[in-house]
Amino acid sequence: MKIFIQFERQFDFFLTKNRQGRRFEHFLNRRASVKDIIESLGVPHTEVGHLNFNDHEIDFTYIPLLQGVLDVHAISPPFTVLSPSALRPGPFGSIKFIADVNVIRLGRFLILLGFDVSYSSSYSDQEIADIAEIQSRIVLTRDTDLLKRRKIIFAKRIRADLPYDQLCETISFFGLEKLISFFSRCTACNIKLVTVAKKEVMHLLEPKTKRYFHTFFQCPQCKNVFWRGSHYDNIKKKISSLGISINH
Template sequence: MFFGGDLPRFVPRSTPGGEVQYTLGRRASIKDAIEALGVPHTEIGSLTLNGQWTGFEALLRPGDRVLVLPPLPPVDVSAASVLHPVPAAGLRFLVDVNVAKLARMLRMLGFDALDDPDADDGALAARAAVEQRVVLSKDGGLLKRRSVVWARYLRADHPGEQLREVVRFFGLSRYSTPFSRCLRCNEPLVPVAKADIVHRLLPKTKRYYQDFSRCPRCDRLYWRGSHHAHMQRWLQELCEEPCFGARGRLFSGSTTFSGNSAIAAKTR
């Protein structure tokens, strides 16, 4: 078997060129063999068996030659492929506890990013399957579970680098709608008239800010506070290109709530 790209990192006994011999001890599919060698199936973008494109379930015979390649970014989980004939309904994330800070940062960019720190691997995998979520993790064992279909094993260790990795891998810059989602509970924010919440504002907030949005779940209020410009710069540096898609206008200075609402948050 030959592992391309950075996949040899998962295969301790491969040669520097990514080659490894796999001894067939029983009836084994390509997926079985690849995962026995250490590579979670979620990290694979394409497979060939003796030079022909194939899927995970093809059975191996002695002498077969398998080429295993990682996905080519940007990865579109909503597109069908040989390995994923049934695409995901949309781009939604499930963030494992070992990369927990990604959840809040992805929400900052407007993405649906759930986390569930109390769930075990089985519960996380089941939820990912039912809700068709992309799992983000540094747990190879979790990503080898059959019910986990889409995932990224994070190569980076630092949270900021992990976000950059996810943005690049899934091409998120095109789709982000920064500051449109509650950072605490992942709900999309809704615009709210200042007159309806003015009694909850501190005097300076009442005086200087006009546009507000609210989380329908936790009732937290958001507006363009003093942290807003700082966070814009941080996101811009992180993405290395404008962190907004067709629906977002993060750096436009717009004061509407069309996907670019305020970020400084206060509870009642």
């Protein structure tokens, strides 16, 4: 049996040239769900926004049993993980991420902007999928095959090469700009910083820091102390220069 498939142009990134931007024939020699069909052509299910078969909306479990046309539509940003859709009926209760090892700097930047991001250079693909499922986390990765795992519901295949560009890509895809809370988390521990009295951390500070700074934050876990010094200003300037507004 054969069906016809058409992917939107946003999927060109994943598809071979002869399948980009056109309707093509696809032969089915076994019963297969549309999730399996789409992924066998290179597109992870996490990138799909909605699906139609012969103009009827379907979900990933649908198995084509007659000839027809499968239209595969991309997610249109801003993509919210907080409300249900035909393909993802169980939304998340909050926005949390897990960053794969290939986008760890992106993960740290997101923490710097106040987002909850789990990351480790030692997570295996299996662990990432398990944590994404158990802790309801959105997966960020440059590994297309990782995103074909069933346990992963919400994710983004990061396209940009450079961490700052990846940050812009993520912020705009998930519409995160208004949720930014700059400099509120420890980038090492992914834990919210608390303000701490200067006298309590005095013994940890360099003489110049003691003289010029008066507001301090501490990570409850690693006990590192932070203040809004030149490092803070430089990153803030860089992020503003990307067109991301962090003054919330």
